Amino acid sequence: MFGPLAPQKYVRLIKTCIGSFKQTSRHRCLSVSCRSVEDIRRFISENTETVGQQSLTPEVKLRLFTPNCRFWRERPELWPFDDPYWAIYWPGGQALSRYLLDNPAVCRGKTVLDLGSGCGASAIAAKLSGAAHVVANDIDAVAAVATHMNSELNGLEPPVCLTNNMIGSPAEAFDLILLGDMFYDEALATSLHSWLDHCINTHNTQVLIGDPGRAQFEEHGIRRLLRLLAQFELPESVREENYGLTCSGVWCYRPEL
Structure with missing residues (x-):
């Protein structure tokens, strides 16, 4: 997605895992350009869960944030990339x-x-x-x-x-x-x-x-x-x-x- 996220009143997940993912210069050096695609794939695999049934499209499987994922509760400053809009099925x-x-x-x-x-x-x-x-x-x-x-x-x-x-x-x-x-x-x-x-x-x-x-x-x-x-x-x-x-x-x- 583009630009800032929707107002926090709409999505609880913004409060719990996205809204506070503010980037520091230390973490920006861990940007996509500094990592191989395989590194990013591994990171996604380790920090998301495959889900599908609890949506309007249960026949489609997606890797998303769930309460079982580390960054659901991890300190947001440890997130190494830009805000993970891709990790929620809006x-x-x-x-x-x-x-x-x-x-x-x-x-x-x-x-x-x-x-x-x-x-x-x-x-x-x-x-x-x-x-x-x-x-x-x-x-x-x-x-x-x-x-x-x-x-x-x-x-x-x-x-x-x-x-x-x-x-x-x-x-x-x-x-x-x-x-x-x-x-x-x-x-x-x-x-x-x-x-x-x-x-x-x-x-x-x-x-x-x-x-x-x-x-x-x-x-x-x-x-x-x-x-x-x-x-x-x-x-x-x-x-x-x-x-x-x-x-x-x-x-x-x-x-x-």
């Missing part, structure tokens, strides 16, 4: 992935971009749904490694993983762009709005957005340009991890509305 991404798996024709034979891909769940759902080509884009290189590992868990060839910030870049010819939990910051939402318009106008790209109804999403101008496609009740375990969020929806972006 509710918007869950709804988006569920929708793709329930409606494979949305992806079948298409080129798909999962923007702010995190753990890679939506990219995995797109591949499982028959997408011809999938790109997972996240500015955190550790997320790219996690996406590779999660793809392997599900018996899939990993998608192409890009770590440059594609927002604002020249529009590429994707048939479908997926955004899960990306509207958590007003400035980011505004830049997304402009860039998505450019992608749609240039390539007639379809855009699907997954979000559990955070204030930054509901109150942004883009909200009036969305058509609700599906809404899902979140599993009890996901509700417990998210303050005030019981459902998550999938919207189609329709700038002509």
Whole structure:
């Protein structure tokens, strides 16, 4: 994902394992560029747990933070990388992935971009749904490694993983762009709005957005340009991890509305 995390009132995990992961110069020297991919894979394996059943997509396995993991309770200053957004299966991404798996024709034979891909769940759902080509884009290189590992868990060839910030870049010819939990910051939402318009106008790209109804999403101008496609009740375990969020929806972006 991009930028600062959503407000702490929404996700208990922000308080317990992400929100306080402030980087020091000593730990920044342990950045991705200083470690081999194998080192990062080993670190992820040792500090996450394979889960799947307690989500909207029980058929998809992912390596995530759980209470059994060291950094659920470890001192946050010991975390050696950027904030691990990829280690949580966010509710918007869950709804988006569920929708793709329930409606494979949305992806079948298409080129798909999962923007702010995190753990890679939506990219995995797109591949499982028959997408011809999938790109997972996240500015955190550790997320790219996690996406590779999660793809392997599900018996899939990993998608192409890009770590440059594609927002604002020249529009590429994707048939479908997926955004899960990306509207958590007003400035980011505004830049997304402009860039998505450019992608749609240039390539007639379809855009699907997954979000559990955070204030930054509901109150942004883009909200009036969305058509609700599906809404899902979140599993009890996901509700417990998210303050005030019981459902998550999938919207189609329709700038002509």
